[in-house]
Amino acid sequence: MIEIKNISKSFNDNHVLQDISGTFERGITNLIIGASGTGKSVLLKCIVGLVIPEAGEVLYDGRGFLKADKDEKAQMRREIGMLFQGGALFDSKNIEENVMFPLDLLTDMKKDEKLDRVNNVLSRVGLENINKKMPSEISGGQKKRVGIARAIVNDINYLFCDEPNSGLDPRTSLLIDELIQEITHELNVTTIMVTHDMNSVMGVGEYIMYLSKGKKVWEGNSDNILTSGQEDLEDFIFASKFMKKLRKTL
Known part of the structure; x- marks a missing residue:
């Protein structure tokens, strides 16, 4: 399990993340979603220690990551697996x-x-x-x-995936989503996936955190996201023509 508490991050005068808290449970696929520029990837980088927030805490199964000493951080990093957006193979x-x-x-x-x-x-x-x-x-x-x-x-105990479906066709994207979910369940790891792909959201969104303008404005799962009642989230979900048609049927 990973807990984040009151995470805030700014770049100059741009408040990218504002007081974000949440819990990502072990053994399920946890998604961070939102439009481009909403702070999804920055939040993920804060969680893995690639970006240091001005305020807040990150807890790995109760262990404070941001304030840990060098040896403690090294141990926690050995428990982390990372799937990068482009694959990042050598x-x-x-x-x-x-x-x-x-x-x-x-x-x-x-x-x-x-x-x-x-x-x-x-x-x-x-x-x-x-x-x-x-x-x-x-x-x-x-x-x-x-x-x-x-x-x-x-x-590993923790798996982070940054836009794992980037550049893939819909069928291959679905297979990658299913593989990540299967591995999450089998290994009982804490998986956090950053995505803006609604197929991923509806297919494997066992827990979903939605960010808008640097703030967490909704959390839930794929079963209740279409009826969230949150206007900003619904605008994000139903942005495509297909989803707009689906919206009329709900």
Whole structure:
């Protein structure tokens, strides 16, 4: 579980995040949604320590992250897996080397142990026997799967996904969403996904935090988001022509 308490962040005179609090439970897919420029990615960066807020707390299963010392932060970071927006694979490394990278960086495992772990997670994401291929030789959807494998190759407790469906077609996006949700349930990790994709919201939104103009204005899940009664949220949801037609039927 991750708790955030009264997170605020400004860049010069731009108040990007204003007094945001919430709880992201373990074992479910937690989504942070909102239009572009609402602070979604900045909030995620505050949670993982890439951006330091002016005020607030971030608790990892009760452990204060922002005020932790160097060793405590290092331990918590070893429990984190990160899936970046573009996949962020190393072009000069093959798939096996890309997935093994966190093990090389953060563990003292022997080479054969690392290889076993790499093969296990690649198999879990449906990518057996591509170890020696280069990132340029696989599709966009496969790159995202490799990114997921790399994110979970350590024994993680927390999984962060920044726009995991960026650049993917709708069918592949759905498969990636389902894979992230399956892994979240199987590993019982705390997963936080930043997205603006309504297919993701409706498909895997077990907990949803909606941001608008740097503030949290609603929280709920995919079962009640369409009837939230929150005008700003409804404008966001029903922005597309298809969703506008759906709105008329509700």
